[in-house]
Amino acid sequence: MGSGASASDPRKDASEDTALRQQTTADAGQSTSHKGAGGATRRIEKEGKAVPSENPPVPEDRDVESGERNTQEREEDPKLNQKPPTQGPVQASAAKDETGSSDLHEGSTPSSCTAVDVDSSNGSISEREENENSAELNKNFKSTSNESAAENEETPLAFESFLHHNGLLYCCVIQHGHRMYVDSKGPVPFPAQWYDQGRFLSGSNEVTDQAENSQNNRYVNNTTSVAEDDRAGVVYIHGKGTVMTYMFEERVNICRYYDIQSGLWLLLPLEWEMNIDFVKECVKKIKDTLPGLTDQKEITAALRQCNYDPDEVVSIYLTIFGDSLFQSAAKAQTYSELNSFRNHLQKDRTIEDLKQKLNTKENELEKVFQKNSYLARDTQYLADMVQHLNQRVAELEADKQQAMEKIRALLNRRSTKVPEKEPPKPSVDLRQVSHLTRDLNISNKQLGATVRHVLVDLQNHFQQLKELVERMTQAEQHRVTEQEELRSLYMKEALERKTLYNKLLELQGNIRVFCRCRGNAPSNSCLEVPSEQDIVVNQKAGKKKFHFDRVYSSTSTQEHIFEGTMPIITSCVDGYNVCILAYGQTGSGKTYTMMGPKNNPGVNVRSVRQLLSICKKRENVTYTLKVSMLEIYNDSLNDLLAKNPNSHLDIRTQGKSVTVPGLTQAEVKTEDDILHVMEMGEKNRKIASTKMNIESSRSHLILTLTVLGADAVSGVTTQGTLTLCDLAGSERISKTEAKGQRLVEAAAINKSLTALGQVFSALKCNAIHVPFRNSKLTHLLQPCLCGDAKACVFVNVSPDPLNITETLSSLQFGSSIRQVALGKATQNVSSTPTTKQDK
Ligand SMILES: Nc1ncnc2c1ncn2[C@@H]1O[C@H](COP(=O)(O)OP(=O)(O)OP(=O)(O)O)[C@@H](O)[C@H]1O
Numbered sequence: 001m002g003s004g005a006s007a008s009d010p011r012k013d014a015s016e017d018t019a020l021r022q023q024t025t026a027d028a029g030q031s032t033s034h035k036g037a038g039g040a041t042r043r044i045e046k047e048g049k050a051v052p053s054e055n056p057p058v059p060e061d062r063d064v065e066s067g068e069r070n071t072q073e074r075e076e077d078p079k080l081n082q083k084p085p086t087q088g089p090v091q092a093s094a095a096k097d098e099t100g101s102s103d104l105h106e107g108s109t110p111s112s113c114t115a116v117d118v119d120s121s122n123g124s125i126s127e128r129e130e131n132e133n134s135a136e137l138n139k140n141f142k143s144t145s146n147e148s149a150a151e152n153e154e155t156p157l158a159f160e161s162f163l164h165h166n167g168l169l170y171c172c173v174i175q176h177g178h179r180m181y182v183d184s185k186g187p188v189p190f191p192a193q194w195y196d197q198g199r200f201l202s203g204s205n206e207v208t209d210q211a212e213n214s215q216n217n218r219y220v221n222n223t224t225s226v227a228e229d230d231r232a233g234v235v236y237i238h239g240k241g242t243v244m245t246y247m248f249e250e251r252v253n254i255c256r257y258y259d260i261q262s263g264l265w266l267l268l269p270l271e272w273e274m275n276i277d278f279v280k281e282c283v284k285k286i287k288d289t290l291p292g293l294t295d296q297k298e299i300t301a302a303l304r305q306c307n308y309d310p311d312e313v314v315s316i317y318l319t320i321f322g323d324s325l326f327q328s329a330a331k332a333q334t335y336s337e338l339n340s341f342r343n344h345l346q347k348d349r350t351i352e353d354l355k356q357k358l359n360t361k362e363n364e365l366e367k368v369f370q371k372n373s374y375l376a377r378d379t380q381y382l383a384d385m386v387q388h389l390n391q392r393v394a395e396l397e398a399d400k401q402q403a404m405e406k407i408r409a410l411l412n413r414r415s416t417k418v419p420e421k422e423p424p425k426p427s428v429d430l431r432q433v434s435h436l437t438r439d440l441n442i443s444n445k446q447l448g449a450t451v452r453h454v455l456v457d458l459q460n461h462f463q464q465l466k467e468l469v470e471r472m473t474q475a476e477q478h479r480v481t482e483q484e485e486l487r488s489l490y491m492k493e494a495l496e497r498k499t500l501y502n503k504l505l506e507l508q509g510n511i512r513v514f515c516r517c518r519g520n521a522p523s524n525s526c527l528e529v530p531s532e533q534d535i536v537v538n539q540k541a542g543k544k545k546f547h548f549d550r551v552y553s554s555t556s557t558q559e560h561i562f563e564g565t566m567p568i569i570t571s572c573v574d575g576y577n578v579c580i581l582a583y584g585q586t587g588s589g590k591t592y593t594m595m596g597p598k599n600n601p602g603v604n605v606r607s608v609r610q611l612l613s614i615c616k617k618r619e620n621v622t623y624t625l626k627v628s629m630l631e632i633y634n635d636s637l638n639d640l641l642a643k644n645p646n647s648h649l650d651i652r653t654q655g656k657s658v659t660v661p662g663l664t665q666a667e668v669k670t671e672d673d674i675l676h677v678m679e680m681g682e683k684n685r686k687i688a689s690t691k692m693n694i695e696s697s698r699s700h701l702i703l704t705l706t707v708l709g710a711d712a713v714s715g716v717t718t719q720g721t722l723t724l725c726d727l728a729g730s731e732r733i734s735k736t737e738a739k740g741q742r743l744v745e746a747a748a749i750n751k752s753l754t755a756l757g758q759v760f761s762a763l764k765c766n767a768i769h770v771p772f773r774n775s776k777l778t779h780l781l782q783p784c785l786c787g788d789a790k791a792c793v794f795v796n797v798s799p800d801p802l803n804i805t806e807t808l809s810s811l812q813f814g815s816s817i818r819q820v821a822l823g824k825a826t827q828n829v830s831s832t833p834t835t836k837q838d839k
Pocket residue numbers: 517518519520554584585586587588589590591592593696697727728729796
């Protein structure tokens with residue numbers, strides 16, 4: 001093809017390049033590393049694109065021969081002569097050695113091994129053809145380049161891709177500073193006007209704006225500066241044809257394809273990927289390994305997340321769902337749990353639908369009731385009317401009777417009196433009377449007809465009303481039955497949801513231990529947080545690593561910290577005893593974590609907010625919240641909400657319940673109420689500590705929220721408690737050199753924290769006796785630490801190297817309690833008949 005023609009009409013070039021495209025398409029299977037979006041975006045081996053050090057020897061006779069045969073075969077094969085995909089990019093083919101390998105290191109053939117893929121059903125050119133075509137191209141290229149280069153000189157080549165505005169991608173070669181693009185017959189000088197008609201795809205994440213750089217790129221002296229792009233590729237999409245793909249970032253799941261219509265790079269849809277052979281193979285491999293997985297779309301999505309690495313997908317599934325996935329879905333018992341999670345979501349939606357249905361029905365009923373009241377009013381009106389008409393009929397009857405009697409009397413008088421002379425003139429005009437009688441008869445008849453008519457109307461009305469009432473009664477019965485069904489379904493679903501949620505928490509462990517490094521870390525911090533679950537202490541003797549459920553670095557925000565505790569707060573509303581403790585030396589950030597400053601509150605305030613929001617959302621359950629606040633100083637309890645905060649309290653145990661008789665419990669309804677109560681408690685704590693000349697950090701602060709729930713639908717009542725505990729500082733006596741009162745305080749703190757450690761140790765080894773009563777602290781926390789509770793411990797540590805010993809001891813304490821596995825948590829529920837049940 002002449003360079004002039006190519007320059008003026010790139011589309012024409014494209015149609016002439018069909019065979020080349022087909023050939024490059026076939027090359028893709030061998031010359032690419034499949035790291036891209038399956039077949040969609042494949043990476044080209046870097047080595048294949050590297051600038052070769054020498055011109056490779058290509059067998060001349062074979063090239064010529066294969067070139068001829070290729071042309072002939074193309075003419076004969078309709079598949080190869082088919083119209084080229086209009087959006088299909090032209091990629092340079094990889095010249096191959098005799099074995100068909102495109103590896104430049106081995107074959108030492110200069111090539112631009114660009115990756116291309118097609119739908120295998122469309123038919124690809126045989127490997128032999130590929131070799132032949134590649135060889136021909138190489139030969140052509142070699143001869144052209146030889147003309148411009150010094151004979152036998154080792155010529156460095158560089159390859160790049162040019163994306164024309166018409167959507168076609170051309171492979172370009174630079175040699176001796178001259179740029180050429182690869183035509184079906186070989187390299188052709190790159191037309192100057194093309195610089196403004198497209199852009200080069202660079203090796204970096206960006207697509208180079210050719211308009212800006214066109215001047216710089218016209219003559220390239222240094223071959224190594226030429227863009228190498230291993231992110232470009234093409235994919236055949238059924239129904240769309242061949243589209244060009246490009247990976248803009250390192251992660252393949254954001255690979256894009258070039259949409260010729262919009263001229264934009266769009267995200268590759270999951271459905272397309274699912275149908276790509278490479279992806280299908282990966283999915284098959286995963287399914288073969290884990291027969292328990294069946295959903296192809298889900299597996300494809302997982303593949304996308306794992307950079308199309310089937311092994312990684314398998315290992316992730318195994319980590320989450322265990323060995324049960326080795327069995328087929330029907331056999332796997334645990335997998336059914338996974339399904340039940342999915343079903344659960346579906347059921348949630350069903351509940352929503354049913355609730356809506358219930359609302360609609362209730363509205364309908366409301367309307368029927370309204371209609372009923374209108375009809376009742378109509379009936380009353382008609383009945384009044386009938387009564388009135390009856391009265392009127394009676395009056396008319398009476399009038400008629402009177403008139404008749406008068407007539408009769410007149411007639412009698414007339415017949416008995418015999419006129420002797422001139423008969424006397426009758427006092428009543430008989431004609432008038434007969435007229436009157438006739439009129440009366442007529443009106444009597446009319447009245448009778450009207451009454452009959454009204455009566456018929458009334459009967460019809462009554463009949464209609466009767467039918468309506470019957471229908472209403474039926475509808476009411478139907479509604480009641482439906483409501484009953486909905487209620488039972490709701491109860492079942494609610495129970496299932498709670499069970500699943502708590503099962504999830506149980507799987508995560510009923511005691512979760514988090515570590516938080518204090519903020520404002522010094523530049524010579526002794527702590528490192530290499531991952532979300534590890535913390536490393538840099539000490540002179542070397543590094544020491546500790547593992548926790550979650551480690552929060554010095555830069556973690558209060559929001560982050562709270563996120564970790566959120567799940568167990570939901571449990572509290574469901575009737576579980578939940579406890580959040582902050583442990584650590586003085587100044588390590590316990591109070592900051594639990595209470596926090598007003599403008600950036602800590603776990604306490606956020607938990608309360610969360611609790612209230614959950615309670616508000618559950619419309620069928622009426623919640624009552626009560627708050628108590630106490631401190632433990634020198635192993636004695638002070639009620640911080642009492643009028644006299646110094647009044648000492650005792651602990652009483654009855655069965656499993658531990659109570660503090662006389663402890664003030666304030667009922668709260670809103671967030672403001674709770675904050676007000678907390679503020680009051682804090683104030684009392686300060687007053688008490690000033691009076692006793694102690695520091696507030698020398699006592700344990702325990703804030704308890706009791707949540708009582710009464711479910712109007714199921715009639716179940718629950719009681720959960722949320723205990724928020726800011727422990728006293730855990731530093732050693734020897735370090736603080738405490739004396740006198742301070743020594744007594746330190747001893748009490750030590751004793752209670754040691755008792756806490758002993759309780760955890762006993763729980764760890766499932767001891768028959770757990771020494772809860774060794775201190776007031778552990779005694780009080782017993783319901784939150786024994787079998788039916790969920791606890792979350794924050795180990796607060798200071799990053800200051802001066803506190804390294806305390807930091808190590810706190811971390812040691814934290815990692816030892818992390819190994820504690822509490823028994824299966826049980827819910828504090830009771831079933832009581834509720835008056836609202838009939839609702
Ligand atoms: N994450 C953080 N970001 C910013 N400042 C913090 C952070 N953690 C703690 N601080 C600050 O460090 C200081 C000590 O924190 P805090 O009072 O919470 O420690 P503590 O462990 O409760 O001490 P004590 O046991 O004496 O009560 C406070 O001034 C607090 O504001």
